[in-house]
Amino acid sequence: MKIGTRSLVFGVHQFIWHPITVYLAWVNLYGKPTWKEIVCILVHDWGYFGKPNMDGEEGLKHPELGAWLASKICGPEYHDLILGHSRFYSKINGKEISKLCWADKLSIKYDPWWLYLLRANLSGELEEYRENASISGFVKREESHRFWFKKLKELLVEQSKIEGKKYGDKLIDSSKTELNCSI
Template identity: 55%
Template sequence: MKTLGSVGTRSLLFGVHQFLWHPFTVWLAWRELYGPPSWKETICIVLHDIGYWHKKSMNGSDGVNHPEAGAELAGRLFGEECRQLVLGHSRSYAQSYNMKPNKLCWADKLSIKYEPWWLYLPRAWMSGELMEYRGMADQTGFINKRQPHREWLSRLKEQMIEQAYEEVELAGLMSGPECRYPYSINRSSEYM
């Protein structure tokens, strides 16, 4: 797989952040949380992860700065408000620069709700992201790396979906007509 470029490039081409599918799921999540995004917000959704191009890791020293490329382009096109929207989509980036994670952050996190395991896991494996994500999950004690990938994904989805709903509700931003909170995960379906 390394012949196809860095893990960040592979993520955008066919991985977790695939340049067509991921923005679509973020758009769906935005619509659920806040109602339909404006056309400028839609462009920001499309641009928010383009900074992963050529990144050697997703969450390492270079990957953490991935919001900057999309933010620069959004800022040139639409001004400072859109630049800030793209910059604030990453919790780690926002924390590093004393910013609050914003609406795009929580739509980005909720987007995993629209990812069936049979589509997400093969993309994560092919791009090389799965090893990085599983290593981090093991290192932080989230889930042991010997547990099945589907179990890891199920727990990740539960955590990210609940956090997105909680943060949006706390901020008083929830206005989408399709918003269903509290979100309950169907635990009867094995590993979602």
């Protein structure tokens, strides 16, 4: 089974858990999503199916399947909502980053460290993510997985709060709504 499929079945992008956390993040940033936005939340990462990597050439094209599905189910205006959830895909294709991007990134807030690391380790994603973090200088390889997760969560939560505000003034105080998922 390829890593992209493992990610959807039992990894970081697990097809039941990940959409739940993205939904919670969307509510936190923007309020309750429409049914069409919920469809987009559900299918946005389905393109990882069959991919041999997460951040390589193939994995980076993962938004295309979800975008195609959303345009068929919800209408063409939802196509770019999914394509724009990937910052890299948006950059290389001249697309705007969509508000789904920031809900997707904020979703890590609802992942307990132990559950995220368990899924990432079981699927094999953790190795790729840690290698990328080391190469970029974000977190050294010598640091623990838990330390890496803590730094990643801090970064993504902060970025999402700042960038998510650009899509509306509905930003709820996370200290009052957060699930108890302490690091």
